[in-house]
Amino acid sequence: MTIIDLSHVSSTGMAVYPGDETMPVIRRLTEHGPTGHQSSAFEMGCHAGTHIDLPLHFRAGEASLEEFPLARCCGPAVVIDAAEGRIGPEVLDGVDLEHVEFVIFRTGWESRWTTPEYYASWPWLAVETAQRLADAGLKGVGIDSPSIDNAVDQSAHVVLAAAGLLNVENMANLNALPARPFTLLVLPLKLEGAEASPVRAAALVEGDD
Numbered sequence: 510m511t512i513i514d515l516s517h518v519s520s521t522g523m524a525v526y527p528g529d530e531t532m533p534v535i536r537r538l539t540e541h542g543p544t545g546h547q548s549s550a551f552e553m554g555c556h557a558g559t560h561i562d563l564p565l566h567f568r569a570g571e572a573s574l575e576e577f578p579l580a581r582c583c584g585p586a587v588v589i590d591a592a593e594g595r596i597g598p599e600v601l602d603g604v605d606l607e608h609v610e611f612v613i614f615r616t617g618w619e620s621r622w623t624t625p626e627y628y629a630s631w632p633w634l635a636v637e638t639a640q641r642l643a644d645a646g647l648k649g650v651g652i653d654s655p656s657i658d659n660a661v662d663q664s665a666h667v668v669l670a671a672a673g674l675l676n677v678e679n680m681a682n683l684n685a686l687p688a689r690p691f692t693l694l695v696l697p698l699k700l701e702g703a704e705a706s707p708v709r710a711a712a713l714v715e716g717d718d
Contacts, residue, residue, distance in 0.1 A: 584610030586693035643672035651677035
């Protein structure tokens with residue numbers, strides 16, 4: 510089995526979604542020394558870096574992280590190539606959605622991570638695409654851009670949340686994924702009352718490529 514890391518590195522001062530006022534900070538509290546050891550602390554928004562959004566993000570009364578079943582954060586997945594800009598429903602034509610639980614969209618946008626272009630005009634899901642994914646009974650959807658919606662709309666989030674799907678945003682290293690299905694893991698921190706969490710997303714790939 511091969512494990513593929515699908516997360517960006519979280520670092521002090523990294524860019525976050527426009528309007529998010531919580532800038533990530535990782536502080537060294539103590540250092541190695543004759544009588545010491547290294548310890549650190551971090552502060553960041555729940556939607557910073559590679560993270561998941563629960564349905565609670567857009568639907569009141571849904572389960573928060575400490576109640577959300579971990580079984581809904583893992584399962585068989587497939588990666589789909591999509592162009593930059595609006596991702597229309599035609600990208601799903603011919604894709605077998607019956608035997609997977611997560612669909613990951615690979616647009617190449619992750620190459621702009623750490624650049625000013627990353628949070629400008631990123632790829633996003635058309636509401637019709639979100640509806641087809643919702644109707645397929647999936648557990649979740651992932652993308653290598655800041656959001657499944659563009660900067661002025663929330664339609665995809667609303668549609669997927671209503672169907673109980675989670676979203677994985679700011680994914681990385683998608684070029685390493687195989688064409689065949691794999692197992693996706695996106696396990697969140699157990700934060701009381703929260704609707705989102707940074708994750709160490711990973712793909713478990715059986716066999717050799």
